[in-house]
Amino acid sequence: MNEKVAIQTLPQEIQNINQGEVQLHEYLISKSVTKNKVQLNKNVFSFLLDGTKELITHNKTTLIESDKFLLIKSGNCLMSENISLSNNYRSMLLFFPDQAIENFLTKYKFDKKSNANDAPFLIFKYDTITTNIVENLVHLKNHPKAFLDTILPLKLEEILMHLVQKNGVDFLYNFLHQTNDSNKSFIETIQKNALINLSIQELSFLCNMSVSTFKRKFEKEFQTSPKKWFQEKRLEHSDYLLKTKKMRPADIYEDVGFENFSSFVQAYKHKFGITPKQSQLNS
Known part of the structure; x- marks a missing residue:
């Protein structure tokens, strides 16, 4: 973090x-x-x-x-x-x-x-x-x-x-113009930063909200918690990097928001049923 x-x-x-x-x-x-x-x-x-x-x-x-x-x-x-x-x-x-x-x-x-x-x-x-x-x-x-x-x-x-x-x-x-659609701006902030390794505190700051307000609004808009949503997006991106870009698992885990390699492997296996290395070998 x-x-x-x-x-x-x-x-x-x-x-x-x-x-x-x-x-x-x-x-x-x-x-x-x-x-x-x-x-x-x-x-x-x-x-x-x-x-x-x-x-x-x-x-x-x-x-x-x-x-x-x-x-x-x-x-x-x-x-x-x-x-x-x-x-x-x-x-x-x-x-x-x-x-x-x-x-x-x-x-x-x-x-x-x-x-x-x-x-x-x-x-x-x-x-x-x-x-x-x-x-x-x-x-x-x-x-x-x-x-x-x-x-x-x-x-x-x-x-x-x-x-x-x-x-x-x-x-x-x-x-001379400021956007009046705060809901559109909030969703855009989330989508544009989905693959950037930002903390909830940093994202809430960009949205000009407190952390608690940010979490409530996030769950209302996306029907899940920020942690789960961002992990899903980053695991999907990691799958793309492994299979399409042929990058090594050890080279991408930090870029997709994981603090250590073992937690990345565990989360990837939980979502896809196999380890990142096995997925790459099967592609």
């Missing part, structure tokens, strides 16, 4: 950050962290400079390297940051509220009539312009807070305008 960790609320828990609408923070660590529970009260550009990041949201998971950067919608997510060969993970974080997008679209007279796709985050690849913008942010980080409160909204506009010119404006409408 994954250890229970505290929820980090950003940007409000960051000390000594400027207090304007748009906020800048340099994040630097020398030890990798895994599945940190993060509650974002603002949207954020996460500009990777060193290391890699894995991001898990209610319906999407990805791993990105330092040749890319993220635009993450406010909400709950799990973040893992892995240090590079230089033993560092470094990123510049630029936080901003939904209203900043509204203001941007109004100021530059973009049409606001569009359908949002409700993507929890977007990935962009660095180019010369974004690299220069981020380098400028690095130089700005130590300036007085009053100056940052004035300049950062302009830097945000610069980034947004470049991305709009390059990718079109539609991606911004994602930040």
